[in-house]
Amino acid sequence: MNVCVIGTGFVGVVTAAVYASFGNQVVGLDIDPQKIEKLREGIVPFYEPGLKELLLEQQAGGKLKFTVDYQEAVSSAEVIIIAVGTPSSADGQVDLKFVHTASESLAPYLSQGAIVVVKSTVPPGTLPKLKEMISAKAGHGNFFMASVPEFLKEGTAVEDTLHPDRVVIGATEESVFAKLEELHQPLNAPIVRLSPESAQMAKYAANAYLATRITFINQIADLCEQNGADINQVIEAIGFDKRVGAHYWYPGFGYGGSCFPKDVKELAAYSRSVGFEDNLLNHLNTLNEERIPMLMAKYEKAVGGWEGKKVAVLGLAFKPNTDDMREAPSLKVIPYLLEKGADIIGFDPKSVPVVPFFLKEHPHAKYTESIGEALLDADVIMALIEWPEIIGYDLTTARVTSKxxxxxxxxxxxxxxxxxxxGYQYIGVGR
Ligand SMILES: NC(=O)c1ccc[n+]([C@@H]2O[C@H](COP(=O)([O-])OP(=O)(O)OC[C@H]3O[C@@H](n4cnc5c(N)ncnc54)[C@H](O)[C@@H]3O)[C@@H](O)[C@H]2O)c1
Incomplete structure (x- = not known):
């Protein structure tokens, strides 16, 4: 099948490489010429385990190409997948400008009978508007629209795409379901056929639910600290209940990254627009945003103030196995500490592109390539992210001082x- 993937970010590159690995002829397209140049050279512009190998393999086999030229990418494609970003606008609603521009750009080259798949996270009601927009530019309406939301997680994106829990296809025509099922058949995953609206709502619901779980367990952790319970033991106990489950419990600094905060914001904004002013979704991001200042104030008391303290901040990206800095806890924690007079030394196992970003954002902080050096003489060791390099480091060997x-x-x-x-004073979460 000839497939075009528009937008070669985290989702687009992984999608393009995986579809190519199933024998499809795939063209990845982006408006960023530097990104495309790198991808052509086999360089993935971000860190994602296993992606570089897959990319190189598919490029060498001639199945995967990259371009900035819409005509080249779209004119022979049977399936065109839109995977551009959908950030939040100022009022919290999703900003669809990239999806709109991509739709208008692809329209003139769309062949009769092609399927335009929206993989970007967009709200219910988006497809009819896009269909209208594309038809006007294409000069015909003989094409189909579908929604195939993405559920991959950065850090395990290749694995998640090759072995998804399910593939959700939102469409209205039988021929579209059949074609997209054929495209996804090598995954051997359950395929859920839905209306486009249900498919889009399912994506928002999944992210909002996971964000709720994180907020919920954070609140239980706060209570544990008041009464001698240990959140890890509580999680172990509740996890046996099949209705609850043992997985995906992360008490800590709250959720971050490029998706949860923005998708919760959109769902909350949508709730307000239809009259649900005070529902759970409208409180979720506020609770999450309050979390870091609340914990930092607590830690400030515990360590006796931050002024003049040397703080080693370990883990700067938003989670392990990624170099994505979007909504990373370090972006809030470090300015807070600097403001309070602490000396910061940062460490992250993925130093490119994290380091240039870190140094630009925090010109008064230091960075080191070596975790051992970061710990030298630190008054406070603050482990933000559970990179194996961080949690596997034997901190007992770093304790060489009596202070x-x-x-x-x-x-x-x-x-x-x-x-x-x-000899350390240990402070965990909820224990
Ligand atoms: N990153 C994730 O973990 C993840 C997971 C599931 C779903 N999603 C959703 O997938 C979508 C893409 O997310 P991402 O993280 O890959 O975004 P990203 O910001 O990493 O990449 C988007 C890419 O689209 C390109 N682009 C923008 N406008 C374009 C246009 N008109 N034509 C061609 N290219 C254009 C940008 O240059 C960029 O390379 C979003 O809707 C997001 O919510 C992301």
Whole structure:
């Protein structure tokens, strides 16, 4: 099948490489010529485990190409997948400008009978508007629209795309379902056929639910700290209940990244627009945003103030196995600490492009390539993200001083007893 993927960001490159690996002829298109140049050279402009290998393999086999030319990418494609960004606008609603521009740009080259698939996260009601927009520019309406939302997670994006829990196809015509099922058949995953509106709502609901879970367990963790319970033990106990499940419990600094905050914002804005002013969704991001200042104030008391303290901040991206800095906790924690007079030394296992970003955002902070150097003489070791390089590091070997040293374990990953025995003052979450 000839496939075109518009937008070669985290979702687009992975989608293009995986579809190519199934024997399809895939062209990835972006408006960013530098990105396309890099991809042509086999360089993935961000870090995603396993992606570079897959990309190189598909390029070498001639199945995957990249271009900035809409005519070249779209005119022979049977399926055109839109995977551009859908950021929040100032009022919280999703901003569809990239989806609109991509739709207008592809329209003149759209062949009769082609399927335009929206993979970007967009609200219910988007497809009819896009159909109108594309028809006007294409000069014909003989094409189809579908919604195939993406559920991959950065850090495991290749694995998630190759082995999805399900593929959701939102369409109205049988021929469209059949064609898209054929495209996804090699995945051997359950395929859920829905209306486009249900498919789009399912994507928002999934992200809002996961964000709710994180907020919920954070609030339970706060209560545990008041009464001697340990959140890890509580999670273990509730996880046996099949209605609850043992997975996806992350007490800590709250959710971040490019999707949860913006998708919750959009769902909340939509709720307000249809008269649900005070529902759960309207409170979720506020609770999440309050979390970091609330925890930092608590830690400030515990360590006796930040002024003059050397703080080693470990883990700068928004989660492990990615270099994506969008809505990373470090972006809030570091300015807070600098403002309070702390000296910061940062460390992240993926130093490119995290370091240039870190140094630009925080010109008064230092950065080191070595976790050992970051820990040298630190008053406070603050582990923000559970990179294996961070949680696997034996902190007991770094304790070479008799002065008080705190470990703030924002992801509850270290052995509290071991660190306490080594002389650290250990502070976890909810324990
Ligand atoms: N990143 C994730 O983990 C993830 C997971 C699931 C769903 N999503 C959704 O997928 C969509 C894409 O997310 P992403 O993280 O890959 O975005 P991204 O910002 O990494 O990439 C978007 C790409 O689109 C390109 N682009 C913008 N306008 C264009 C145009 N008119 N023509 C061609 N290219 C254009 C940009 O240059 C950029 O390379 C969003 O709607 C997001 O909500 C993302």
């Amino acid at each position: 008080p040293q705190w470990v703030i374990d924002a992801r509850n990953q270290f052995d509290a007893e071991k660190l306490t025995a080594a």
